[in-house]
Amino acid sequence: MAKYMLIMRNSASTEEYQNMDFEAIINAMGAYNESMIKAGVMVGGEGLTDAAQGSVVEFTGEAPVVTDGPYGETHELFNGYWVVETATKEEAVEWACRAPLGPGNKIEVRRVTDESDFADYSDNEYIQKEKEWRAQEAAAAE
Template structure:
């Protein structure tokens, strides 16, 4: 099972405050543990929303909205993508994670859809396409 671990943004992360050497060291050690256990697929920190954009879809219309975005609680500052056996295992891993910021912070753990989750909508052709794309990554 794959899980996306979402690091919620804070006022400090949105202001562009960089982590300390101590935090970078602790995160590096944690990431090394994830790699050594064979569970880490990807993981990155993100620049503040002031350096980003959103695209709003309405039918065929596309509207680009440049950051920053005001609702910090809805923003993310980083992520991990891990592959583990259960949500409980994902939770146990993330309980070992250093606090991503100096003050209060929060992460969210979300399971990633697999093609099998889509039932009959996942036709054999779509499954084959997905497998082909993954093989090319």
């Protein structure tokens, strides 16, 4: 089984969201999340606050530059994500297709890297440390 991140993007304006029935959105998303939990594929996921409340750290010069609010003239904002664990990318895409989203929305499906992606560097100090960190995290969750 591989993990896939379903990245929700939206190009709708803030005004469009203000005119929506927010409780209906919560109910639709809640039912969608519940279906993934019952199917045993949802590993995690969260929504994000308005991009205007965030900051952007840009690495274009010698030192990072921090700007408050959304990045420049962004036409598509990253609104939230799910992490699902499925047997294939196609199954992850099927789950993305079931999301209760309308026009102006997109979901990008990307595999989350795992140990096998770094096999050529398995003796690297930080690859070894990450294994230890993950083991500690798993033990703490028990």
